[in-house]
Amino acid sequence: xxxxxxxxxxxxxxxxxxxxxxxxxxxxxxxxxxxxxxxxxxxxxxxxxxxxxxxxxxxxxxxxxxxxxxxxxxxxxxxxxxxxxxxxxxxxxxxxxxxxxxxxxxxxxxxxxxxxxxxxxxxxxxxxxxxxxxxxxxxxxxxxxxxxxxxxxxxxxxxxxxxxxxxxxxxxxxxxxxxxxxxxxxxxxxxxxxxxxxxxxxxxxxxxxxxxxxxxxxxxxxxxxxxxxxxxxxxxxxxxxxxxxxxxxxxxxxxxxxxxxxxxxxxxxxxxxxxxxxxxxxxxxxxxxxxxxxxxxxxxxxxxxxxxxxxxxxxxxxxxxxxxxxxxxxxxxxxxxxxxxxxxxxxxxxxxxxxxxxxxxxxxxxxxxxxxxxxxxxxxxxxxxxxxxxxxxxxxxxxxxxxxxxxxxxxxxxxxxxxxxxxxxxxxxxxxxxxxxxx
Amino acid sequence: xxxxxxxxxxxxxxxxxxxxxxxxxxxxxxxxxxxxxxxxxxxxxxxxxxxxxxxxxxxxxxxxxxxxxxxxxxxxxxxxxxxxxxxxxxxxxxxxxxxxxxxxxxxxxxxxxxxxxxxxxxxxxxxxxxxxxxxxxxxxxxxxxxxxxxxxxxxxxxxxxxxxxxxxxxxxxxxxxxxxxxxxxxxxxxxxxxxxxxxxxxxxxxxxxxxxxx
Numbered sequence: 001x002x003x004x005x006x007x008x009x010x011x012x013x014x015x016x017x018x019x020x021x022x023x024x025x026x027x028x029x030x031x032x033x034x035x036x037x038x039x040x041x042x043x044x045x046x047x048x049x050x051x052x053x054x055x056x057x058x059x060x061x062x063x064x065x066x067x068x069x070x071x072x073x074x075x076x077x078x079x080x081x082x083x084x085x086x087x088x089x090x091x092x093x094x095x096x097x098x099x100x101x102x103x104x105x106x107x108x109x110x111x112x113x114x115x116x117x118x119x120x121x122x123x124x125x126x127x128x129x130x131x132x133x134x135x136x137x138x139x140x141x142x143x144x145x146x147x148x149x150x151x152x153x154x155x156x157x158x159x160x161x162x163x164x165x166x167x168x169x170x171x172x173x174x175x176x177x178x179x180x181x182x183x184x185x186x187x188x189x190x191x192x193x194x195x196x197x198x199x200x201x202x203x204x205x206x207x208x209x210x211x212x213x214x215x216x217x218x219x220x221x222x223x224x225x226x227x228x229x230x231x232x233x234x235x236x237x238x239x240x241x242x243x244x245x246x247x248x249x250x251x252x253x254x255x256x257x258x259x260x261x262x263x264x265x266x267x268x269x270x271x272x273x274x275x276x277x278x279x280x281x282x283x284x285x286x287x288x289x290x291x292x293x294x295x296x297x298x299x300x301x302x303x304x305x306x307x308x309x310x311x312x313x314x315x316x317x318x319x320x321x322x323x324x325x326x327x328x329x330x331x332x333x334x335x336x337x338x339x340x341x342x343x344x345x346x347x348x349x350x351x352x353x354x355x356x357x358x359x360x361x362x363x364x365x366x367x368x369x370x371x372x373x374x375x376x377x378x379x380x381x382x383x384x385x386x387x388x389x390x391x392x393x394x395x396x397x398x399x400x401x402x403x404x405x406x407x408x409x410x411x412x413x414x415x416x417x418x419x420x421x422x423x424x425x426x427x428x429x430x431x432x433x434x435x436x437x438x439x
Numbered sequence: 440x441x442x443x444x445x446x447x448x449x450x451x452x453x454x455x456x457x458x459x460x461x462x463x464x465x466x467x468x469x470x471x472x473x474x475x476x477x478x479x480x481x482x483x484x485x486x487x488x489x490x491x492x493x494x495x496x497x498x499x500x501x502x503x504x505x506x507x508x509x510x511x512x513x514x515x516x517x518x519x520x521x522x523x524x525x526x527x528x529x530x531x532x533x534x535x536x537x538x539x540x541x542x543x544x545x546x547x548x549x550x551x552x553x554x555x556x557x558x559x560x561x562x563x564x565x566x567x568x569x570x571x572x573x574x575x576x577x578x579x580x581x582x583x584x585x586x587x588x589x590x591x592x593x594x595x596x597x598x599x600x601x602x603x604x605x606x607x608x609x610x611x612x613x614x615x616x617x618x619x620x621x622x623x624x625x626x627x628x629x630x631x632x633x634x635x636x637x638x639x640x641x642x643x644x645x646x647x648x649x650x651x652x653x
Contacts, residue, residue, distance in 0.1 A: 004456020217628020247577025353620030356504015435611030
């Protein structure tokens with residue numbers, strides 16, 4: 001039988017390993033190869049039992065009960081469970097009143113589903129740059145992109161940090177347009193005491209099994225502030241014969257996971273704090289910025305590199321990042337870029353074929369632009385200078401594992417000489433000069 | 440399928456820890472693909488999360504999109520509305536005339552789950568839509584085809600144009616015609632796929648009714 005039980009335990013951290021040779025140069029790795037598998041999600045006996053019980057209920061009831069429990073947790077007025085995050089975003093836009101040919105303002109840095117959901121709604125995504133501190137939609141850039149055809153702002157709570165909702169809400173209200181959240185990274189994220197998903201006129205959220213709050217495979221949920229919006233989304237599905245229904249299997253798994261979500265949240269917050277403290281000591285790395293009053297859900301953890309802090313200011317930051325990336329991976333830290341190109345420069349938004357023959361872009365030629373990477377300098381700067389951890393902060397990450405990840409960052413930061421040498425021997429290219437990556 | 444058997448399948452998959460459709464080590468989705476290709480005699484299978492996703496994938500796989508006109512096999516009212524939403528002009532054709540259709544369509548449930556091969560033997564369209572929702576595990580469907588290009592396009596439609604999880608979702612393609620315009624997450628859950636596979640397997644070869652000795 002194949003099981004998810006760990007194959008080998010990790011040794012406790014050893015201070016002597018910090019000064020050992022880098023793994024990339026022949027030393028031992030901070031996380032040995034046999035212990036690198038990161039288990040996620042946590043699956044318990046309760047999950048198995050819940051699925052067995054669910055078999056004896058009507059499928060619609062299993063899905064409806066799950067949706068109601070999660071709606072209540074989020075504090076949204078209405079919830080529509082769906083088959084995926086993309087379909088939930090599509091429904092959020094429709095519920096918010098987005099019509100074919102409308103413009104929806106989205107950030108240039110997000111997962112491609114944000115913008116594709118706009119196309120699914122037969123509308124036109126208009127891309128704007130991000131804030132340099134939070135990496136979420138820049139309200140000033142959004143304000144500059146509003147036209148008579150703009151129907152909604154769709155900020156993304158990137159990596160789990162809520163966007164500047166207050167500024168975006170004020171902007172939306174000023175122009176009489178909707179605020180639609182993409183909360184796909186932001187389960188349990190908060191502004192004050194208000195949970196992401198309940199901050200806008202509508203919201204979409206992925207619940208796929210690699211998210212902080214995982215369902216049994218694929219799923220999503222749309223939230224609505226008014227009954228009118230909720231009814232509009234449901235009527236749309238009926239009118240167009242679209243099947244976006246969530247499977248009861250996915251929902252039943254989510255019902256028991258929901259009860260453990262506060263535990264998962266605490267573990268991630270603890271791990272993020274521990275790692276952040278270690279990164280600050282290094283000089284080379286800084287942890288994510290979290291504005292006062294915001295609770296970051298840390299679906300992903302993006303660290304910023306500062307080459308000048310370790311005497312590498314003469315090397316382009318993207319090259320330092322590439323070298324550090326290589327060194328961390330050799331130590332057994334699965335760091336990644338997670339995106340290397342602004343979304344508007346991905347092929348679907350360069351070709352703009354849409355559903356075929358250019359639809360819906362043909363509905364509003366005035367909103368169509370030939371975007372270039374240079375149109376989004378803040379996004380480019382972030383892509384040049386940051387690295388990401390994904391599952392590595394999540395429960396059931398063992399305490400010794402997160403300590404060892406922290407030690408791996410410390411170990412690499414102590415070796416600017418090795419970083420410099422690696423840069424000299426490699427021909428690193430800027431992130432967006434390579435093939436566009438979805439994740 | 441017996442509740443006990445469904446419970447066994449679900450418990451087995453949960454024990455592996457792999458419940459995500461984009462997990463490289465998932466064995467459930469490829470397992471269902473193999474079963475469907477074997478039973479239908481088609482070379483390729485694309486698993487998706489609903490009947491409408493399969494219709495979309497079958498058409499997009501052939502490069503049929505907004506503004507195009509196709510013949511489709513006797514669509515019900517909901518399918519007609521869905522085709523309108525895709526912006527595809529359609530002409531319903533009877534079973535006798537289905538040789539001209541862009542896809543063939545079969546819906547499976549517990550009563551006919553053992554007849555997939557028989558039900559699809561006369562199918563001649565470039566793509567075969569098999570609706571698995573009636574098996575009882577939630578919305579699920581597949582597109583079967585012998586055409587590699589139909590398969591490649593349909594696969595990319597369901598996963599944002601990605602084609603290789605080993606390269607971390609890179610979007611560089613040899614042929615740009617393979618890159619979908621609009622893209623969805625139409626991916627099927629491994630847990631649902633595992634249950635559907637068990638249901639189809641047992642329908643073809645019923646399990647022993649009682650204990651290990653029978």
